[in-house]
Amino acid sequence: MTAPTVSPGAARQGSADLLRSVFRRHAAGVAVITAAGPERPVGFTATSLSSVAADPPLLSFSVGTGSSSWPVLSGAEHVGVHVLGEDQGELAGLFARSGADRFGPGTSWRPGPEGVPVLDGVLAWLVCRVVAKVPAAEHRLVLAEVVAGSPEGPAGSSGRPLLYHGGRFNALRD
Amino acid sequence: MTAPTVSPGAARQGSADLLRSVFRRHAAGVAVITAAGPERPVGFTATSLSSVAADPPLLSFSVGTGSSSWPVLSGAEHVGVHVLGEDQGELAGLFARSGADRFGPGTSWRPGPEGVPVLDGVLAWLVCRVVAKVPAAEHRLVLAEVVAGSPEGPAGSSGRPLLYHGGRFNALRD
Numbered sequence: 019m020t021a022p023t024v025s026p027g028a029a030r031q032g033s034a035d036l037l038r039s040v041f042r043r044h045a046a047g048v049a050v051i052t053a054a055g056p057e058r059p060v061g062f063t064a065t066s067l068s069s070v071a072a073d074p075p076l077l078s079f080s081v082g083t084g085s086s087s088w089p090v091l092s093g094a095e096h097v098g099v100h101v102l103g104e105d106q107g108e109l110a111g112l113f114a115r116s117g118a119d120r121f122g123p124g125t126s127w128r129p130g131p132e133g134v135p136v137l138d139g140v141l142a143w144l145v146c147r148v149v150a151k152v153p154a155a156e157h158r159l160v161l162a163e164v165v166a167g168s169p170e171g172p173a174g175s176s177g178r179p180l181l182y183h184g185g186r187f188n189a190l191r192d
Numbered sequence: 193m194t195a196p197t198v199s200p201g202a203a204r205q206g207s208a209d210l211l212r213s214v215f216r217r218h219a220a221g222v223a224v225i226t227a228a229g230p231e232r233p234v235g236f237t238a239t240s241l242s243s244v245a246a247d248p249p250l251l252s253f254s255v256g257t258g259s260s261s262w263p264v265l266s267g268a269e270h271v272g273v274h275v276l277g278e279d280q281g282e283l284a285g286l287f288a289r290s291g292a293d294r295f296g297p298g299t300s301w302r303p304g305p306e307g308v309p310v311l312d313g314v315l316a317w318l319v320c321r322v323v324a325k326v327p328a329a330e331h332r333l334v335l336a337e338v339v340a341g342s343p344e345g346p347a348g349s350s351g352r353p354l355l356y357h358g359g360r361f362n363a364l365r366d
Binding site: 028029030031032033034036037038039040041042043044045046047049065066067068069070071072073074075076077078080082101130131141142143144145146150152154155156157159161163164165166167168169170171177179181183188189190191192 | 202203204205206207208210211212213214215216217218219220221223239240241242243244245246247248249250251252254256275304305315316317318319320324326328329330331333335337338339340341342343344345351353355357362363364365366
C-alpha cells in the first residue's frame with residue numbers, strides 16, 4: 019500500500035448508471051450468437067463472450083430475456099458462436115439492430131453441425147450445447163460446451179478481431 | 193442463405209484445443225479482480241469481465257479453482273473489479289504471473305468500500321457483492337452486484353483500455 023493518488027471519497031454508490039459508465043471504459047471482442055428456429059434462425063450481437071474452462075471446453079455469454087432472440091434461444095439445445103473480424107462491423111450492427119432482417123439476402127450462412135446456423139466469413143466459429151442458463155435479473159448467463167467448430171477464418175482475411183468500446187466498433191492497434 | 197464460401201467439412205470436433213484456437217482469435221478487455229484476505233489481499237488478471245444486467249447492476253467474471261486467489265475469493269462477500277488502461281500491461285502481467293508478489297511495494301492500492309483492496313491508477317473500478325458462484329468444470333462463473341465505484345481514471349490518463357489478444361497485450365487502434 020503506497021501513497022494515495024485517488025481519494026476514496028471519489029467513490030459513487032452502485033447504480034445502473036455507474037455500471038454503464040465503468041463499462042464504457044472497458045473494451046470487448048464482438049461475437050454473433052445464433053440458434054435454429056422453427057421458422058427461421060435467430061441471432062444477436064454479443065460483447066459478453068468469454069472462455070470459461072478447457073476440460074470440458076466451456077464458454078459463456080449473456081442475453082436479455084426481452085431480446086427478440088430469447089423466445090427461440092430459451093428452448094435451444096445448441097447455439098452457434100461466431101468471432102467477428104475487424105471488417106465485420108456492418109454484420110455486427112445488423113445483428114444488434116432492433117427489427118432488422120438478420121437472416122435476409124445480405125447475410126451469408128448455412129446450416130452447420132446440429133442444424134445450427136453458421137455464418138460465413140467470420141474469423142472463427144463454434145457450435146455449442148447449452149448446459150446452463152443462470153438467471154441474472156432480466157438476463158440469463160448462458161454456459162455452453164463446445165461440440166464442433168473451426169478456428170480458420172476465410173482465405174485472405176487479416177485474422178484480426180472486431181472490438182467494441184465506448185459505444186462504437188473499433189480494431190486492434192498492432 | 194447464400195452461396196457457401198467455407199465448406200462445412202472444415203468443422204472440427206469439440207475439444208480444449210479447438211476452444212483455445214478459437215479464443216486466440218477473440219479479443220478482450222483486461223481487468224484485475226481483488227479481494228481482502230485474512231493476512232493480505234489477493235488478486236488476479238481476468239479477461240472474462242462482462243456486464244450482465246443494469247437493474248440491479250450485475251457483472252460476471254470467471255476464476256479457476258486452482259488459482260492462488262481462489263481460497264480467499266471463494267469465501268469473499270465483496271470483490272474489487274478494475275478496468276486497466278492501455279499503459280498498464282505491466283500491472284496485468286504482475287497479477288497474471290504465478291508466484292508474483294502482487295501487493296508488494298510496486299503496487300499502489302488502498303482499502304476501499306467494504307474493505308476491498310482498490311488499485312490506484314486504473315481507468316475505472318467497482319466494488320461488488322458476490323451473488324452467485326456457478327460451477328463450470330474446474331472454474332467458477334462469479335455473478336456480482338455493483339455496490340460502489342468510480343468511472344474516473346487518473347488525471348492525464350488517455351482513458352483508453354488495455355486489450356488482450358492472441359497471447360499478448362494490445363490497445364485500440366482509434
